[in-house]
Amino acid sequence: MxxxxxxxxxxxxxxxxxxxxxxxxxxxxxxxxxxxxxxxxxxxxxxxxxxxxxxxxxxxxxxxxxxxxxxxxxxxxxxxxxxxxxxxxxxxxxxxxxxxxxxxxxxxxxxxxxxxxxxxxxxxxxxxxxxxxxxxxxxxxxxxxxxxxxxxxxxxxxxxxxxxxxxxxxxxxxxxxxxxxxxxxxxxxxxKPDSHDICFIPDGDTRGWLADKVGAEPGAILDRSGAVLGTHEGAAAFTVGQRKGLNIGFPADDGKPRFVLEVRPKTNEVVVGPREALAIAEIAGERYSWAGLAPTEVEFACEVQIRAHADPVPATARVLDGEVVVTPDEPLDGVAPGQTAVIYVGTRVLGQFTIDRTVSAVPVAAGA
The missing domain is CATH 3.40.50.620 (HUPs)
Structure with missing residues (x-):
């Protein structure tokens, strides 16, 4: 060849x-x-x-x-x-x-x-x-x-x-x-050492690089109930699951660290809360593709992997109304819209989708 x-x-x-x-x-x-x-x-x-x-x-x-x-x-x-x-x-x-x-x-x-x-x-x-x-x-x-x-x-x-x-x-x-x-x-x-991080941000400073490219405007940091906890210098620099760099200035009522739960670019707000609120019960996306033959069943057992170095998690996938919906057997931790979910059946890569929406496993009432 x-x-x-x-x-x-x-x-x-x-x-x-x-x-x-x-x-x-x-x-x-x-x-x-x-x-x-x-x-x-x-x-x-x-x-x-x-x-x-x-x-x-x-x-x-x-x-x-x-x-x-x-x-x-x-x-x-x-x-x-x-x-x-x-x-x-x-x-x-x-x-x-x-x-x-x-x-x-x-x-x-x-x-x-x-x-x-x-x-x-x-x-x-x-x-x-x-x-x-x-x-x-x-x-x-x-x-x-x-x-x-x-x-x-x-x-x-x-x-x-x-x-x-x-x-x-x-x-x-x-x-x-x-x-x-x-x-x-x-x-x-x-x-020769392996390359890592993002190749077009060789110094690893993603926050600084984004601030230079898209600018940074101060905005509010909120808890899940909508209460203002502090301010940030630009929502684009934050990602779901992030713990460091919040600079709120005072601890949560239970003394536990806060994590980024949601980024709202339209209002320039960042929502934070406890680690358990990062638990995700369902992920879904409309932008999907199949690595070979598409599945013949509307619903099937699989494993889902949401990061390059994450462990695969047993799940059930459904293809419905132009969307792939995956329900893991146990909640996923710290999933962000925009991430890629790759679907496996055994060792085979069945396909992938970009996560458009997530469903929290913990209701707001469980703690802001």
Missing amino acids: KVLAAMSGGVDSAVAAARAVDAGHEVVGVHLALSRQPGTLRTGARGCCTIEDSMDAQRVAGQLGIPYYVWDFSERFKADVVDDFIAEYTAGRTPNPCMRCNERIKFAALLDKAIALGFDAVATGHYATISTDAAGNRELHRAASWAKDQSYVLGVLTAEQLAHAMFPLGATPSKAEVRAEAAERGFLLHA
């Missing part, structure tokens, strides 16, 4: 590209330039897509003897990921930019261009696996190592995208094994 290897400059994508070459595929490496003003060097383990990363990817491609290109996707990335991130926070939601990047850049814009150029598949360094059922339908499954599993952030992939996706690291037992293989191959990046 003719395979386009997406090479970020990290150890995972380097080894994935190498394995694609070893498998006998005709491989071409490509690095995505996602910023018009990339930093020259990385700051510790933060950020990615820097000039240094591009050079690391190019060095590996040279060692593998494959063609290497840099594709400028910065304009598309800004519109589909960065601007979306700002819009979601402005609307009081908590977005996951990695999901949007996989959905709209790596497996939409990149894959579309690859297919147009005659490639059969795009290979990435994600830890996930693809299997085929008896009828020839492709399915997305968790990686062999659950500790490194990245199927959650791939939950946005459609059946058509799975047909052209390749994950050479999916069956690898551990990241240590990947680093060891990179060292054996002579890749200088074998000990």
